[in-house]
Amino acid sequence: MDQSAQSVLGDATESAVVLLVPDAEPLVDPHRQQFDVSASWGVPAHLSLIYPFVTPRQVDDAVLTGLADLLAAESPFDCTFTKTAWFGDEMLYLVPEPDEPFRRLTRIVAEAFPDHPPYRGAHGDPVPHLSIGQRRQGDLAGLEQAQEVLCAAMPLRTRIDTAALYAGTREAGSWQQVCTFPLGRPTR
Template sequence: MADEPSPYRTGMTALIVAVPEAEPVVGRWRNRYDRSASAGVYAHITVLIPFLDTDRIDTAVVGELTRIFAAHREFVTEFRRTARWPQMLYLPPEPADPFSRLTADVVTRWPDCPPYGGKYADTSPHLTVAIHQPDPILDQVDKNLTNHLPFSATVASVDLVAFENRAWHHRHSFKLSR
C-alpha cells in the first residue's frame, strides 16, 4: 500500500461525519488497511469527496454549508454488521437515509461535485475499515469486527477537511440542528 500513489492531492477537500464511537472497534484495522487513517482522517462516513478545492472555499461557501447542514436534525445511527465491495470492507450505517440526504443537499447546491467524482455507481453511506486489500485480509478483519458489533453513534455535525502537506486537516465543523 505504501508504494501506491496517493489518491489525494493538495487542495482537495471533503465533507465527512466523524464517528468517534467507531475508533475503539475499527481504529487498529483502519490504521493498517485504510490509507485515509494514516493521512490523518478519523473514523468517518463521507458526505462528499471531492468537494470544492480549498481556493474556492470562502465565507460565502461556509455560510451556505452552515445553512444546508443546520436544516438537518441530529440523529443516531447504528452499525450492526459488516459489508463488502470488491477489495473493501466497511460498516453500513443504519439508517443510511440521513447521510444520503446530507449528500443530496450539498450536491443539489454544487452539482459540479458529484460523490467520488462520479467514479462509482453505488455511493451508499459507509464507514471504510479496510480498502484495496485481498480477501484473506478482509476475512480476518471481518471476523474480528463481528465480535464488536453493534454500536451506535450520535451524528451532530459535518466536518470540512482539506488535504495539504500529505495529510488531511480539519478546517470547519457545521452543526446539525437539535
C-alpha cells in the same frame, strides 16, 4: 474564515465533507490505520458526504456559510452499525442503519454544490459506508480477520451530529480539519 482554516487550506490539494463518527474510533481505528488510506492521511472515522469536494483554493466564507446553513437545517440522528459489507472483494466497510439520513445529506450537499458530485459521479447514488480498508493497502486475509473482529464487537450505536470539512494532500498525515458543522444548530 479564521487563520487556522486558511493555513490548512493553503497546503491542501483536495477537500472532503464528512460526517464524523467518534464513537467508532476505538473499534475501527486499529484496522483503519492498517488498511484505510484516508486514515493514514489523518481523517478520523467518518462517512463521506462529498469527496472530492471543492478545491481548497475555492473554499471561502461563502462556501463555509453555505455548508453551515445546509447542515444546520438537518437534525442530528441515531444510527447503528450491525454488520460489515464489501465493495467487491476490494473494500471492507461498516453498514449504517438506517442509511436514508446519510443519503439525504449527501443529496442536499450535492444539490447545493452541483459541480462536485460524490466520487465525481462515478457511483451514481453512493452507498453510505464507514470505510475500514482497501485490499490494495494490505491483503484480503488481513481484511477478513478485521471483519471477524468487527463483527464480534458490534452492534455499535451512535449519534450523528457533526459534519466537518477536511483538506489535505495524498501524503500521510496531511489531512486536517478545516471546520465543523453541527447538525440542527444554527451557526449565527
